[in-house]
Amino acid sequence: MNTNLVHFTLNGEPVEVAIEPWTTLLDYLRYHQKLVGTKKGCDHGQCGACTVLIDGNSVNSCLCLLVSLDGAEITTIEGVATADNLSPEQQIFIEEDAYQCGFCTPGQICSTIAMCNRGEINSEEELKDWMSGNLCRCAAYKNITKAARRIYEES
Amino acid sequence: MLNIGNKQKRVDGPQKVTGKATYAADIASPFYHAYVLQSTIACGSITAIDTSAAEAFEGVKGIFTHKNLPERLKNKVDYTDPLSPPGKPFRPFYNDKILYNGQPIALVVAQTFEQARYASKLIKVTYEEKKFKGSLSDNLKNASADRAPEPASNRGDFKKAFKNSDYTIIREYRQSRNYHNPMEPHATSVEYKSDGSLVVYDKIQGVASSLKYLNGVFGLGADRVQVKSDFVGGAFGSGLRPQYQLFMATLAALELKHNVQMVMTRAQMFSFGYRPEVIHTMKLGCSKDGILKALSHKTVGETSTFEDFNETIVDWSGLLYKCDNVNLEYELTPVQSYTPLDMRAPGGVSGVYALECAIDELAHEAGIDPLEFRRKNYVDYDQNEDKPFTSKELMACYARCEEVFGWKNRKDLSKTEPHLLKGYGMATGSWEALQQPASVSLSMNEEGTFTIKCATADIGTGTYTVMSQIAADKLGVSIEKIKFMLGDTAFPDSPIEGGSWTVSSVGSAVASVCEKFKYRIADIWKRNNPDYQAVAFEDISFQKGKLEYGSKTFAFTEIMQQASKEELSIAHSESPAAGQNTHSGYAHCCVMVEVTVDKDLGIIKVPRLVNVSAAGKIINPKTAENQLLGSMVWGLGMALREEGMVDTRYGRVMNANFAEYHIAVNADIHDIHTEFVEEKDDKVNPLGAKGVGELGIVGLAAAISNAIFDATGKRLRKLPMLLDDVLEA
Numbered sequence: 001m002n003t004n005l006v007h008f009t010l011n012g013e014p015v016e017v018a019i020e021p022w023t024t025l026l027d028y029l030r031y032h033q034k035l036v037g038t039k040k041g042c043d044h045g046q047c048g049a050c051t052v053l054i055d056g057n058s059v060n061s062c063l064c065l066l067v068s069l070d071g072a073e074i075t076t077i078e079g080v081a082t083a084d085n086l087s088p089e090q091q092i093f094i095e096e097d098a099y100q101c102g103f104c105t106p107g108q109i110c111s112t113i114a115m116c117n118r119g120e121i122n123s124e125e126e127l128k129d130w131m132s133g134n135l136c137r138c139a140a141y142k143n144i145t146k147a148a149r150r151i152y153e154e155s
Numbered sequence: 156m157l158n159i160g161n162k163q164k165r166v167d168g169p170q171k172v173t174g175k176a177t178y179a180a181d182i183a184s185p186f187y188h189a190y191v192l193q194s195t196i197a198c199g200s201i202t203a204i205d206t207s208a209a210e211a212f213e214g215v216k217g218i219f220t221h222k223n224l225p226e227r228l229k230n231k232v233d234y235t236d237p238l239s240p241p242g243k244p245f246r247p248f249y250n251d252k253i254l255y256n257g258q259p260i261a262l263v264v265a266q267t268f269e270q271a272r273y274a275s276k277l278i279k280v281t282y283e284e285k286k287f288k289g290s291l292s293d294n295l296k297n298a299s300a301d302r303a304p305e306p307a308s309n310r311g312d313f314k315k316a317f318k319n320s321d322y323t324i325i326r327e328y329r330q331s332r333n334y335h336n337p338m339e340p341h342a343t344s345v346e347y348k349s350d351g352s353l354v355v356y357d358k359i360q361g362v363a364s365s366l367k368y369l370n371g372v373f374g375l376g377a378d379r380v381q382v383k384s385d386f387v388g389g390a391f392g393s394g395l396r397p398q399y400q401l402f403m404a405t406l407a408a409l410e411l412k413h414n415v416q417m418v419m420t421r422a423q424m425f426s427f428g429y430r431p432e433v434i435h436t437m438k439l440g441c442s443k444d445g446i447l448k449a450l451s452h453k454t455v456g457e458t459s460t461f462e463d464f465n466e467t468i469v470d471w472s473g474l475l476y477k478c479d480n481v482n483l484e485y486e487l488t489p490v491q492s493y494t495p496l497d498m499r500a501p502g503g504v505s506g507v508y509a510l511e512c513a514i515d516e517l518a519h520e521a522g523i524d525p526l527e528f529r530r531k532n533y534v535d536y537d538q539n540e541d542k543p544f545t546s547k548e549l550m551a552c553y554a555r556c557e558e559v560f561g562w563k564n565r566k567d568l569s570k571t572e573p574h575l576l577k578g579y580g581m582a583t584g585s586w587e588a589l590q591q592p593a594s595v596s597l598s599m600n601e602e603g604t605f606t607i608k609c610a611t612a613d614i615g616t617g618t619y620t621v622m623s624q625i626a627a628d629k630l631g632v633s634i635e636k637i638k639f640m641l642g643d644t645a646f647p648d649s650p651i652e653g654g655s656w657t658v659s660s661v662g663s664a665v666a667s668v669c670e671k672f673k674y675r676i677a678d679i680w681k682r683n684n685p686d687y688q689a690v691a692f693e694d695i696s697f698q699k700g701k702l703e704y705g706s707k708t709f710a711f712t713e714i715m716q717q718a719s720k721e722e723l724s725i726a727h728s729e730s731p732a733a734g735q736n737t738h739s740g741y742a743h744c745c746v747m748v749e750v751t752v753d754k755d756l757g758i759i760k761v762p763r764l765v766n767v768s769a770a771g772k773i774i775n776p777k778t779a780e781n782q783l784l785g786s787m788v789w790g791l792g793m794a795l796r797e798e799g800m801v802d803t804r805y806g807r808v809m810n811a812n813f814a815e816y817h818i819a820v821n822a823d824i825h826d827i828h829t830e831f832v833e834e835k836d837d838k839v840n841p842l843g844a845k846g847v848g849e850l851g852i853v854g855l856a857a858a859i860s861n862a863i864f865d866a867t868g869k870r871l872r873k874l875p876m877l878l879d880d881v882l883e884a
Contacts, residue, residue: 031268039388041338044421086172097778099168099615100785101339101386101387101389102167105172131821132821135338137337137389139792140781141788141821142784142827145821
């Protein structure tokens with residue numbers, strides 16, 4: 001099978017890989033790298049569970065082919081914490097109980113970080129709009145909003 | 156070291172926020188991947204299935220269909236699970252018959268997920284189709300009470316009382332089909348060990364159910380299979396029965412003698428159970444002063460052609476208000492679909508939706524405020540069962556909700572925007588407070604750390620945290636000293652995590668095993684300290700990992716050292732107290748909502764939701780509140796968003812994805828509030844705690860429906876209520 005050579009940074013480490021052109025970033029992370037913190041909730045860009053950071057922006061990794069990411073800087077939930085310490089975003093999600101089952105949580109945290117990177121959130125409604133790409137079937141939305149607001153204000 | 160009642164952060168939080176929590180599809184072993192091909196017809200049989208091209212495709216390891224199902228899976232095989240309804244459970248690949256559209260008809264196992272998925276599309280299937288009834292409405296004339304369990308007994312003389320009532324209503328309410336759709340798709344990872352035994356990581360609400368199924372179908376006893384489920388990415392009932400991915404992954408692993416993983420796609424999450432579509436007919440009558448005189452509730456629900464799925468729906472109408480003339484009827488009708496499945500507050504959410512809409516309509520007819528009407532008809536006795544309640548602080552919920560929401564002056568609160576109509580509605584909610592038998596084991600090591608094990612689950616409800624809190628509280632140690640382990644068939648038996656009974660069942664067992672530990676450690680201490688042999692247990696206390704007697708303290712670890720013991724292990728099984736069946740246990744709530752309806756566009760929004768609940772002792776207000784809030788959002792989704800749409804010509808779900816099956820998103824939720832009133836209950840279970848996972852959804856859709864009427868003067872009488880319903884009404 002034809003493969004393409006791609007170079008990128010994954011959680012701070014440089015990676016070079018020969019990959020089939022149809023492999024999505026999500027499947028690459030989960031099946032090739034065993035970075036299973038990034039979740040597959042729909043595989044169609046409808047739920048946000050697979051959200052990761054590419055050059056600081058939030059991206060549905062299921063909608064992104066790895067071959068298109070040459071030169072990109074990719075951060076997954078595994079790259080959010082530093083060594084053994086939780087990041088401030090992770091701490092705040094715990095404090096605010098901004099989850100229940102935890103399955104959507106890695107995606108929610110990555111979206112929150114991207115929101116802070118981008119800035120330009122001027123109201124609660126804008127914040128909720130931003131976070132609405134990440135479905136939470138447990139519906140911990142009130143606490144997710146609280147956590148995301150705190151993280152945004154403290155960033 | 157009081158811990159019960161604390162807003163304890165989740166003990167599994169660090170795993171969840173770092174991505175280290177491992178769900179069924181996150182197991183690191185090298186797996187073959189399995190992909191299911193589904194039928195494209197709803198009824199008939201497979202006349203030919205050609206798998207040759209798929210078999211020849213790169214990476215394919217095996218293909219399973221009804222043509223090659225091992226003979227041993229056909230004879231005297233028990234396909235039931237602990238929650239199978241009456242009927243014959245679905246048997247994958249059993250024969251050429253098609254029972255529903257989306258039925259698994261072939262399994263492709265390959266080296267990679269992509270190879271398996273692609274190869275499945277190379278399979279050619281030809282069918283012979285038969286006519287069928289694709290929906291509840293299509294098959295109403297075959298509805299029958301014979302297939303359904305009998306509801307609570309009728310009482311009084313409904314017909315006469317209805318005729319003599321001053322105000323009466325006869326109304327029909329319809330609910331569409333809803334799908335659970337936990338964020339985590341159903342998945343099973345099977346590790347095939349060199350001795351032929353299996354470790355099965357399953358998405359399930361109780362590992363014992365998976366084990367029972369594997370034993371019945373594959374003859375795998377606990378000696379040959381261990382089922383594990385450390386984390387469950389939501390379930391809401393979808394994991395109450397083993398789903399077909401468990402069969403698929405296990406079949407393939409056994410036949411190929413290799414690790415196999417199967418993860419459902421989102422579309423496949425619409426290929427098994429759901430909350431059934433139902434139609435309610437309500438007849439209510441009251442006196443001039445608003446006293447409920449007559450109530451009749453008839454519900455017809457859908458089931459499959461092969462199992463009679465039933466819920467407790469109409470009984471709720473005989474329970475919530477005082478009424479001496481009650482008539483309850485429940486019927487089922489088969490449709491060409493998979494069997495429905497319990498979904499968050501099964502039955503209650505449906506029955507109470509119809510009841511609470513009807514009560515609102517009757518109150519309006521009688522010209523009485525809906526809250527006042529409910530207070531007038533309050534009941535402090537279970538008339539269905541002829542029993543008192545263990546506790547019922549619903550009146551306190553009404554009072555507190557009225558105050559927090561500002562019910563009395565609600566009309567003055569309206570800030571009028573010219574294009575928006577504002578309305579206010581309320582409802583009562585309730586859910587059972589049950590306790591099931593549960594077993595646990597406890598062991599303390601030489602460092603004084605406790606490990607408590609139980610085969611229960613944590614589906615996001617907070618089991619890990621709440622059980623750790625109960626143990627810490629009862630043992631008098633800090634929560635860091637407790638390790639609660641669950642989701643493993645090697646652990647002591649637990650009821651399935653459902654029915655909001657985990658805290659009352661497993662929690663009571665945890666509390667008791669901790670008591671046993673205290674007796675045991677005190678015994679050891681006395682035996683090794685002759686001076687204290689005569690000390691009464693009542694004179695000893697337990698604090699900070701120490702036994703205290705008078706001014707002396709003895710660390711648990713010292714007592715162990717002295718006795719040359721490295722570990723102390725205790726097991727305990729807890730059953731509901733014998734006297735519990737003399738009372739009925741229920742949690743209650745009051746919900747009030749504000750809606751806005753766009754005059755021109757019909758868009759419905761819910762700016763404010765307030766719920767006040769009475770649910771006994773709240774072990775952890777942080778996780779309990781989160782459960783309530785989540786179930787309230789579910790109520791909103793049910794009211795305004797969720798609709799599993801079936802094309803009745805093909806019996807196929809048309810919107811099997813998140814883009815078209817709408818669930819509530821963050822931007823749908825605005826001012827949402829919940830709180831608890833004090834409720835003391837010394838009868839419901841030893842902890843005095845009632846579950847809250849299901850309570851908040853019950854009644855909520857009715858409250859929104861009632862508020863839409865208040866805003867628009869239109870009764871929509873169906874779920875979900877959409878903008879075109881508003882415009883067309």
